[in-house]
Amino acid sequence: MLESLITSKTRARLLLKFFLNPGTSAYLRGLADEFGESTNGVRVELNRLSEAGLLECADEGRTKVYRANTAHPLFPELQRIAAKTLGIDQVVEQVIRRLGNVEMAFVTGDYARGIDSGLIDLVLVGEIDRSYFDHLSDKIEKLIGRKIRGLILTREELSRLKGRLEAENALLLWDGDGKTG
Known part of the structure; x- marks a missing residue:
């Protein structure tokens, strides 16, 4: 979906990377390795997104680290588009709402x-x-x-695994109040 609107595959991948989970930060070489692309191609797209104000760039030593600009007025919309592109919005709507007593739902791992x-x-x-x-x-x-791939936990099991979920940058999709992340 996103690739048909945004003709640069690298730009689309960067938007998914940073807007699906706003806690994500990355640097140029790591992104180039992850995407299997040249650093120059990734640098061009990072610069474009930074100049548009969609990404923030900070120096950490000799390395520039990029992350989503959560204060940008388009941030909430881009985050929803990223979720829709991956189908996560449908998982929330179709699966979680029909399962009964779901207190929380997270996406972990690659997504x-x-x-x-x-x-x-x-x-x-x-x-x-x-x-x-x-x-x-x-x-x-x-x-x-x-x-x-689903993992179903009780509240007690969640409290034991909470540190691991935080370490994996788990993305909250749903909480007991019916709010989505």
Whole structure:
């Protein structure tokens, strides 16, 4: 979806990387390695996005580190577009709302880091029927063209794994108040 609107594949990948999870920060060489592209091509797109005010750039030693500019007026819209591009919005709407007592939902792994790997790691917290989750996941996978790997936790299990989720930059999609991230 995003690639049809934005003709630069690198620019589209950068937008997904930074706007899917605004806590993500990266530097030029790391992005070039991750995308399998030249540093010059990535640098051009980073400069364009920075000049447009969509990315912030900070010096950390001799390295420039980039992150999403969450204060930019288009930030919320770009974040929603990134989620829709990956199909995460459909996971929230189609799966989570139908499972009953879902207290929280997170995306971890590649998608939380803004990498479209084709596998969405979804962590659900609450009293959830695993077989119904698997049934709904199969339907959604066909709809969005990505595999969903689910981990269902109780509130107690979440508290034991909280540090690990924070370390993985888990992206909150849903909380008990019905809000999405």
